[in-house]
Amino acid sequence: MTDPILKISNLTKRFGGNTAVSDINLEIQPQETVAIIGPNGAGKTTFYNMVSGRMTPTEGKIELEGQDITGLPPHKISRMGVSRSFQINNIFPEMTVQENVEVAVTAFHGHSRKLFNFASRNKAVQEEARELLAKLQILELADRRAEVISYGDKRLLEIAVVLATRPHLVLLDEPTAGMTPDETKRTTSLIRQLADTGEYTFLITEHDMDVVFGLADRILVMHRGENLFVGTPDEVKAHPEVRRAYLGEEEEEEASA
Numbered sequence: 119m120t121d122p123i124l125k126i127s128n129l130t131k132r133f134g135g136n137t138a139v140s141d142i143n144l145e146i147q148p149q150e151t152v153a154i155i156g157p158n159g160a161g162k163t164t165f166y167n168m169v170s171g172r173m174t175p176t177e178g179k180i181e182l183e184g185q186d187i188t189g190l191p192p193h194k195i196s197r198m199g200v201s202r203s204f205q206i207n208n209i210f211p212e213m214t215v216q217e218n219v220e221v222a223v224t225a226f227h228g229h230s231r232k233l234f235n236f237a238s239r240n241k242a243v244q245e246e247a248r249e250l251l252a253k254l255q256i257l258e259l260a261d262r263r264a265e266v267i268s269y270g271d272k273r274l275l276e277i278a279v280v281l282a283t284r285p286h287l288v289l290l291d292e293p294t295a296g297m298t299p300d301e302t303k304r305t306t307s308l309i310r311q312l313a314d315t316g317e318y319t320f321l322i323t324e325h326d327m328d329v330v331f332g333l334a335d336r337i338l339v340m341h342r343g344e345n346l347f348v349g350t351p352d353e354v355k356a357h358p359e360v361r362r363a364y365l366g367e368e369e370e371e372e373a374s375a
């Protein structure tokens with residue numbers, strides 16, 4: 119077994135008397151796609167916020183590739199290779215689609231200092247940006263201003279921006295939220311293709327169960343802050359307690375909507 123990219127041990131977050139995340143343990147292996155699901159208030163966002171450094175755990179440990187990152191600020195965690203999508207908040211609307219990705223690619227090369235010649239750096243940055251846009255199937259939008267493209271395409275651009283920093287672990291926060299059914303299908307299949315390249319490790323939160331079951335190698339089911347179950351999509355679908363606590367609840371909500 120390889121060393122995990124992310125190792126979460128006994129992670130707990132309390133807000134006063136309310137335990138939002140309770141004693142979670144999880145290991146994510148390189149190239150895995152892991153999804154976190156759970157009903158509203160289950161603690162998914164709090165868990166995510168601790169991994170990306172936006173919240174400090176009350177107890178427990180978070181290790182990234184063997185290094186303790188517990189409680190480090192977001193910019194440090196990001197520099198160590200964890201990149202998080204922020205639901206299109208990290209897109210510059212007045213720049214073109216290509217320029218948005220170039221900014222992120224440049225930021226990455228700025229850190230790595232591999233390319234010091236200005237002209238060759240420019241060309242390499244442009245090429246890398248175009249490759250990423252092609253991967254996300256939005257290359258034909260390269261010269262459009264980001265503010266004029268569709269919501270679904272903005273979300274794909276956001277993923278391109280995230281991948282431009284060559285993250286070791288990619289956190290995708292509800293990647294299909296707000297999308298039309300067609301956009302959702304397209305985005306799910308694109309993320310699946312990215313995962314299949316073996317270049318990325320994804321940790322995803324998502325409410326859409328079709329997306330989760332279509333993407334995840336393993337699923338962490340949270341319920342009231344606790345780890346209710348971790349397993350493959352088939353194991354999750356078949357787990358009676360999960361069905362009762364989450365899938366059943368969803369059916370009831372749909373029935374009463």
Ligand SMILES: Nc1ncnc2c1ncn2[C@@H]1O[C@H](COP(=O)(O)OP(=O)(O)OP(=O)(O)O)[C@@H](O)[C@H]1O
Nearest residue numbers: 133136137138156157158159160161162163164165
């Ligand atoms: N900053 C905060 N201060 C106090 N309580 C909080 C804070 N953030 C979250 N909580 C509480 O922690 C619990 C877990 O919330 P969290 O947002 O992590 O759940 P979630 O699974 O992401 O829910 P949703 O699916 O609705 O986004 C909830 O009871 C919530 O009210």
